[in-house]
Amino acid sequence: MTLTRITPKLILFGLAIHLSLWLAVSLPAYMGLWPRQNLLGWAIRLMWTGLALAIAARLCLVIAKEHRNAKWLQIAWWAFAVNAGLSVFRMIAESPVSTAIWPAYTSQLRGLWQHLAIVPANLALLIGVIAMCHAYHKVGLGFEIERRDFVLMAIIAAVLSGLMIFREGLTEANSPYEVSRYLQNIGLVCLAIVSAVSVVLHRMAMQMGGGRLALVLRLLTFYSLLRSVLVLVGALRPVGIMASIGLTLSWQVLQWLPALAASYRAEMTFEAGRDLQRLDHQAPNPSAVFAPELLGTPK
Numbered sequence: 001m002t003l004t005r006i007t008p009k010l011i012l013f014g015l016a017i018h019l020s021l022w023l024a025v026s027l028p029a030y031m032g033l034w035p036r037q038n039l040l041g042w043a044i045r046l047m048w049t050g051l052a053l054a055i056a057a058r059l060c061l062v063i064a065k066e067h068r069n070a071k072w073l074q075i076a077w078w079a080f081a082v083n084a085g086l087s088v089f090r091m092i093a094e095s096p097v098s099t100a101i102w103p104a105y106t107s108q109l110r111g112l113w114q115h116l117a118i119v120p121a122n123l124a125l126l127i128g129v130i131a132m133c134h135a136y137h138k139v140g141l142g143f144e145i146e147r148r149d150f151v152l153m154a155i156i157a158a159v160l161s162g163l164m165i166f167r168e169g170l171t172e173a174n175s176p177y178e179v180s181r182y183l184q185n186i187g188l189v190c191l192a193i194v195s196a197v198s199v200v201l202h203r204m205a206m207q208m209g210g211g212r213l214a215l216v217l218r219l220l221t222f223y224s225l226l227r228s229v230l231v232l233v234g235a236l237r238p239v240g241i242m243a244s245i246g247l248t249l250s251w252q253v254l255q256w257l258p259a260l261a262a263s264y265r266a267e268m269t270f271e272a273g274r275d276l277q278r279l280d281h282q283a284p285n286p287s288a289v290f291a292p293e294l295l296g297t298p299k
Contacts, residue, residue, distance in 0.1 A: 006055060008263045015256045018048035019249065026248075030241050039100055046095045049255040050088050057084035059262035066269060072135035079128030080220075083121050084258050090117035091255070108180075111172045115183035122190035129197045129224060132217075136204050143204050153196040160192035160228060191228055198224035212268050219261035226254050 021044050029038035060081035067074040092098060093113035099105045137143060172184040198221045205217035230250055238247060 006059065006259075006263055007267055008260055011052075011055070011256060011260045011263045014048070014052065015253065015260075018044070018052075018256075019252065021048070022249075022252065026245070030245060039097060042095050042097050045252055046091055046097055049091050049252060052256045052259045053084045053088045053091070056258035056262050057081045057088070059259065059266050060084060063262060063265050063269070070135065072131045072138065076128045076131035076135060079124045079131060080258060080262070082124040083128060086117050086121035086124065087255065090114055090121060093117055108176055111175050112177050112180045112183075115172065115180055115187060118187045119183050119190065122187050122194060125224065126190050126194045126197070129194055129201055129220065132220070133197060133200050133204065143207050145200060145203055149199050149203050152199050156195045156199070156225075156228060157192050159232060160188050160195070188231070191231065194224050195228045212264055216261050216265045219257055219264065223254065223257040223261065226250070226257070230254065 022041055025044060026038055026041040028034055029041060058081075060077045064074045064077035064081065067077065093116070094110055096110075099107070099110065172180040175181055201217050201224075202221040205214040205221065208214040208217070230247065233247055238244065
């Protein structure tokens with residue numbers, strides 16, 4: 001199967017299988033029917049989210065090649081590929097499966113390596129959304145940021161800035177490694193900026209109206225904003241089995257969004273190529289159209 005045939009339906013089918021398998025092995029653990037550590041559930045999560053992010057990275061690189069003559073769009077898709085690739089490393093670093101394989105790999109070390117991946121991944125995502133906004137702004141389609149967009153940006157920045165001030169609920173707040181605490185704060189700053197810029201990206205998608213490209217931009221926006229929401233909810237430490245399951249499911253769905261956005265963008269290229277082939281088959285023979293005798297010139 002070629003990458004151009006990795007369709008949005010196939011991505012959604014993979015997501016459905018992933019969540020079904022995870023729920024099948026995790027619900028009994030939450031209900032106390034077997035150990036809560038649930039390494040099988042973590043293994044399923046690691047395998048399927050890793051697959052989704054690897055697909056996203058590869059698709060983004062393919063899309064970037066299509067933009068050889070559009071520098072900023074090429075940079076954007078390169079950055080999204082880097083973000084997906086680093087996120088694979090993050091999933092490996094933060095998974096308890098790694099500790100089961102290597103007992104010396106403690107939860108404190110997991111947090112350190114997790115944020116060593118998160119910070120550059122967030123920086124790549126920031127570069128991607130800025131480059132994409134700049135690319136579509138240069139097209140000159142008359143995109144305008146509205147007042148409510150600035151209000152939303154300010155709210156996002158205030159909320160994530162507040163997390164750094166009242167950060168007791170963050171995962172690395174009490175880490176013995178000082179660098180882990182600094183990295184988590186840096187990651188939050190990047191995430192706040194990414195979320196704010198994503199508001200601009202969403203405004204561009206809305207002003208485009210419908211269409212596949214607008215959907216791609218909305219998915220990328222949703223990916224950025226959902227990350228901020230989940231960090232905030234996680235810091236508040238929701239209580240209850242359903243809240244815990246919902247938060248965990250949301251994090252897993254999040255990892256499929258880049259692949260879904262990239263698959264919609266790749267499908268645009270596939271359909272455009274198919275339409276060109278159809279037109280080529282329907283067109284008259286070029287040698288007949290431009291034959292010398294039809295132009296009144298000697299052969």
